[in-house]
Amino acid sequence: MTRAFVFPGQGAQTIGMGHDLADAYPTARAVFEAVDDALGEKLSTLIWEGEIEDLTLTRNAQPALMATSMAAMAALQAEGVEIGAASYVAGHSLGEYSALCAAGALSLADTARLLRLRGEAMQDAVPAGQGAMAAILGLDFDTVTEIAAEAARGEVVEAANDNDPAQVVISGHKAAVERAADLAKERGAKRALMLPVSAPFHCALMQPAADAMARALADVDMQSPVVPLVGNVIARAESSADTIRQNLVDQVTGRVRWRESVAWMSDQGVTEIFEIGAGKALSGMVKRIDRAMETQAVGTPEDVAKAATAING
Incomplete structure (x- = not known):
């Protein structure tokens, strides 16, 4: 073994x-x-x-x-x-x-x-309240990456944690993360959960x-x-x-x-x-x-x- x-x-x-x-x-x-x-x-x-x-x-x-x-x-x-x-x-x-x-x-x-x-x-x-993270469940990494790019609109939102085949965590500016979470649900995500974190980890x-x-x-x-x-x-x-x-x-x-x-x-x-x-x-x-x-x-x-x-x- x-x-x-x-x-x-x-x-x-x-x-x-x-x-x-x-x-x-x-x-x-x-x-x-x-x-x-x-x-x-x-x-x-x-x-x-x-x-x-x-x-x-x-x-x-x-x-x-x-x-x-x-x-x-x-x-x-x-x-x-x-x-x-x-x-x-x-x-x-x-x-x-x-x-x-x-x-x-x-x-x-x-x-x-x-x-x-x-x-x-x-x-x-990042000042408190300006950043956020969300877990996207039920979509693969490539799909979430595309959604993040579409949701950015000049702000930062990135795939931060590629955890498993159906769980990707996104991170960035709060408004951009919220836009990406909404888009993910429209694209068929099982859930898009805003995470109780104090900062947007693993992003620019x-x-x-x-x-x-x-x-x-x-x-x-x-x-x-x-x-x-x-x-x-x-x-x-x-x-x-x-x-x-x-x-x-x-x-x-x-x-x-x-x-x-x-x-x-x-x-x-x-x-x-x-x-x-x-x-x-x-x-x-x-x-x-x-x-x-x-x-x-x-x-x-x-x-x-x-x-x-x-x-x-």
Whole structure:
């Protein structure tokens, strides 16, 4: 069996995530403590006892989801599963940072600080209320791209996340996104849902955030990952630290090519995907991309035990 470890992005956050891992595994608790130290605040208290509105703020959600993924990885390692059990790692948007941390390319502290900065920069790139995102369900990527071009009318609206064969997220100026959503429904979309996000991620409006990440990533120590990263913007494996660094900058304004990434891994012989961290959103996408792919979410001690048994045999 060839397997990949994948790491979730924004939207998977829940109050209490990772708490049972921290209770069951001292190494998982140490991950949350290290992230708290790196940020100089008790993010773990917000994750476990806070309000969902505060956790969902981009500046909090990004490092929080990474911490939960790394806690799950620490629990797996405690059960004898190392990152080398996977042939590839990948992550959805911020999950790409989690994947790089898991694969030894970035330290945990640097990853936490980068994601706090990334969250703040993405939030600040567009004034509140001027941007929006919408999920278009039931139309393929090419159709949604055509609709976005038609709806733009001099504004920005782009396909931001190509998630699976029937789910594409669009992003841009609020009015343009609303026009595209209406057009999509006219063209036969099953649903066009405005998303409760604070900024229009993964589109040209994020250029100020991309500039901020270019400066931050230039100053951070990055190693080549011990397991190749299947990158969001290239939808294939990459192991060069310098190339990955540039891809992370491009990712801020670029499309998350998740459907193509999973298809690429399938073409390389990947048959099992383990979703490390909060939620099961990526597992659902994977099954819609390739029904033959086996998926397993790893976010609780019970999940860890099941995954360890499956991997260790």
